[in-house]
Amino acid sequence: MPTLTIDGKQIEVPAGTTIIQAADKLGITIPRYCYHPALPVSGNCRICMIEVEKQPKLQISCYTPVTEGMVVKTNSPKVLGVRKTILEFLLVNHPVDCPVCDQAGECKLQDYYMEHGQYDSRLSDVKVKKEKKAFSIGPTVMLDQERCILCTRCVRFTDNITKTHEFGVFNRGDHSQLDVYPGKQLDNSYSGNVVDICPVGALTDKDFRFKCRVWYLDKTKSVCPGCSMGCNITVEWDKMRPAQLKKARVMRLKPRHNQDVNDYWMCDKGRYKYRFIDENRIQHPQLNDDVILWDRAIDTVAQALKSLKSFNRTDRIGVLASAQLTNEDLFVIRKLFKETLKGAQVDFRVPQPPGDSDSFLIKADKNPNTAGALNILEPDADAAGIVQKAISGDIDLLYVFGHDLIALWDKKTVEQISRKAKLFVYQGSNINDTCNYAHLNLPSSVYAEKTGTFTNCQGRVQRIWPAFLPIGEAKGDWDILSLLSAKLGVPLGYQDSQEIFKDIAATLAPFSEMSYEKISDKGMLLKLL
Amino acid sequence: MEKIVTRHMFQANTQNNFIGYLKDNGYQAARKALTQMTPVGVIDEIKRSNLRGLGGAGFGAGMKWSFIPQNNLKPKYLVVNGDEGEPGTFKDKYILEQDPHAVLEGIIITCYAVGSHKAYIYIRGEYTKSLHSMQNAVAEATKAGFLGHDIMGTGYDIDVVVHPGAGAYICGEETALLESLEGKKGFPRLKPPFPAVEGLFGCPTVINNVETISCVPAIINKGAEWYAKLGSEKNGGNRLFCVSGHVVNPGVYELAHGVTLREIIYDHAGGLPHGRKLKAVIPGGISAPVLTPDQIDVKMDFDSLKAIGSMAGSGGIIVMDDTTDMVWAAMIAARFFAHESCGQCTPCREGSGWVYRIIKRIYQGGAREHDLLNLPGIVNNIGGNTICAFGDAISMSVGSYVTKFRSEFEAKIKR
Secondary structure: OOEEEEOOEEEEOOOOOEHHHHHHHHOOOOOOOOOOOOOOOOOOOOOOEEEEOOOOOOEEOOOOEOOOOOEEEOOOHHHHHHHHHHHHHHHHOOOOOHHHOOOOOOOHHHHHHHHHHOOOOOOOOOOOOOOOOOEEOOOOEEEOOOOOOOOOHHHHHHHHHOOOOOEEEEOOHHHOEEEEOOOOOOOOOOOOHHHHHOOOOOEEEOOOOOOOOHHHEEEEEEEOOOOOOOOEEEEEEEOOOHHHHOOOOEEEEEEOOEOOOOEOOOOHHHHOOOHHHOOOEOOOOEEOOEEOOHHHHHHHHHHHHHHHHHOOOHHHEEEEOOOOOOHHHHHHHHHHHHHHOOOOEEEOOOOOOOOOOOOOOOOOOOOOOHHHHHHHHOOOOOHHHHHHHHHOOOOOEEEEEOOOHHHHOOHHHHHHHHHHOOEEEEEEOEOOHHHHOOOEEEEEOOHHHOOEEEEOOOOEEEEEOOOOOOOOOOEOHHHHHHHHHHHOOOOOOOOOHHHHHHHHHHHOHHHOOOOHHHHOOOOEEOOOO | OOOOOOOOOOOOOOOOOHHHHHHOOOOHHHHHHHHHOOHHHHHHHHHHOOOEOOOOOOOEHHHHHHOOOOOOOOOOEEEEEEOOOOOOOOHHHHHHHHOHHHHHHHHHHHHHHHOOOEEEEEEOOOOHHHHHHHHHHHHHHHHOOOOEOOHHHOOOOEEEEEEEOOOOHHHHOHHHHHHHHOOOOOOOOOOOOOOOOOOHHHOOEEEEEHHHHHHHHHHHHHOHHHHHHHOEOOEOOEEEEEEEEOOOOOEEEEEEOOOEHHHHHHHHOOOOHHHOOEEEEEOOOOOOOOEOHHHOOOEOOHHHHHHOOOOOOOOEEEEEEOOOOHHHHHHHHHHHHHHHOOOOOHHHHHHHHHHHHHHHHHHHOOOOHHHHHHHHHHHHHHOOOOOOOHHHHHHHHHHHHHHHOHHHHHHHHHO
16 A cells, blocks of 8 residues: 655555545545546546656646655645646636526636636637537536536546436537537436536536525435435525525435445436425314314324223224334334334335336335334334225224325225224325325424434435424424324423434344444444344 | 668559569568567567657657567557648658558568557548558458468468548547547547557557558568668668758658758758748647757757757658748647647647637737737646647647747737
8 A cells, every 4th residue: 555645644545546536535625627536537627737746747636546655746836837727728718607607606617716716817819609508408407518618527427327328529629519419318317417517517407597596505414215225415405585486495406425325426306306395285283174283183193092092992093104204203103103002003015116216326115214114113014904994994093104095095995094084194294185085184394304314225324414494383203293192191202313213223123333423424234133 | 872661662653563562572571570580589670770650759669569568368459550640741641652562561570579460550531542552452462461361371360450530630649549440539548558558449559650660671671780770879760751841842751860951951852942041940740849040950860859949750841931921830830739639638628729819819910919928828838738749749839939930929919
């Protein structure tokens, strides 16, 4: 393992490591456009050039491997001079239309100009005119050839990651233009990623364009709930002006790097599935047609449960939990319905047809927490059986978490359940057809409003953080159950999700030795038994 | 003086004369190499001959061949560079057209030396005559048993493919040529790895210029010492100089390496027409820095030209007399570079066009003083910062006009 010195700091790295990788490890960020850690090296932008002692020419740090005893300077006058030079060249034919560019605020041309450029313009010639500006190249992405700096990250992404080969660089010299091949569209399951890796405003996201300036955005770490892969994401939301944006808070989702899960990527389905966070939400508890207060709502359920418990008929309680819930939510369901109300029939495995999948990130199981639900609920009933019993009148209280039973079964089934059950509770975040048939609707939080953990298909327990408070009067799922439990005279005593998770770790062997601190940003695998 | 490369050329009825080539000891060098010499022996012979790469870089040919790793199990390739895109250069064209069998015999010997069984000849797309002549020669040689399976009964196989380029100057750069040959856009590769280790299709590859390869049979026939003695100290043999521009007799001249530029212009090319005076001369293709009349006593070998800040390059000598507007000449050079930059890396892609537009403005009278102040710096910022030597060529070549003929640039601005 060679040891080298970068800006006076020593580091030992495996042979074959490039200088830019070694510098990254030291926390020294060398500017970059074409280099991306997940893509093959191209070496075309030349902004990452650094000085290596005893070598007359500057070297590109993205390509040059470290050698024993190498002394690297990333901030020498020569290096700083070349950075200015490269920026100047990159801007020769760039329109500098920042005021109308969506990338402004997160553009590496802007950033590096402020850090390393700061020169006066020497340009008095007409810029090369390119063909396509604000040009649609597919369902999700717009292309602006003038803003493109031809770093070819997008070309390499579609060549090496998706292997769909939509992009190419056409023509020569300063007439070079990025484009999709004739007759092709950028239309693959991961197209949105090219916007993320584009360091400038050449590729912009149709979904996000002109919606919000990026400097208004707050960013919250989370995990995509779109399938059991559990891609790490960032929820980006507007903290300042929701009223101006049709009351929408979430503006976009971005992938968050996790080498063990999704690397730097996420699929388009996950990326654009965020509107439910702000739209079509259940805002208040509702009993039949009446909006009611939480007290009364909790009271209503508690009375029914108490009565069944006192008659020893907890077997007439049916619970359809969900793998959309967090481990913490599910653990409280376990505490309430499998311990306090022992005998209740609990399952989460509703008959969902498998969704689309591929060999990369998209999984057929569209729930983020199936592995967690299995390990925590340890279900012994089955969802289809519970529904059958509800139809035949053998369930007095059916408690459904977020499922649209009409979509999963049919309208007739749900009508029958609604008639036969004494209390049909729907607890969920969004309005669906089943809500109309439930006697009591309880508004709960979406994942972006929750603290908790999901367990993905690899068995990796990953944290989610709340971006903002629940909408309207919605409450976290376990909060609601906690209130219910207290009302039943069995207070659980949890102040926050972390306390629940401590209890999970103490109770369930697969989670033992885990804690929020240890799980951190990157997740932790369930212990195999 | 004894001619080597051109000994069959520029004569009546000798165009691509297979019979004539055979009569003049044709393919005997190949037979000698394959039957009497070891591959290492051939490489050693070429090393001792001081044959240097005549495409422009001047790298020792034998040395280059010895870099081919023999313990590598992958196939090895020979690529003959006949892209000849350098303005002012037109020698390979004549070799390919008039003595294609010398190239093929050179290929056989080189393939044997490096252990290759497949050679590609990459010919500039516009050279249709060269292309047809080479294709014809390959057919003749194959039919006669000099190429193909078990050549000359030696048990050695060599397959030769003639491949036309598609019209990009950069495809003369060896790694861009390899990309083009692989069917990709002609972008130079990052180095290392060098082609000797990872070249065509990821396999060890020797790339030599047409002229270099066509020197090989003579060296094997007559010996390294004979060849080395012909040239100057570190430059064996002769080389072809292409003289164009303001001279009485433009053309291709085969001369010894030690010849001076003055001798080429005045003794061989007949001097300047109409009694005009020399103003400037490019000694080695448009990429070579321009020389002034006081520099023409330089010897035309690689090392001597390098010592005075220019380069021997491709041997393309462009002579300019005192009627030449040097701003115009610089603009033509800059326009060429802007047109031919492949566009892969930033400084060359953006800088080449920018430099051209500034010089064009100066030439047309639309420039201010700050343009001339900025120009040398901008030109200089391209070189040294790019993937291939094209960026250096812009800096050195265009830069030399601005430095050496600054007063002409100033005059255009003050006008």
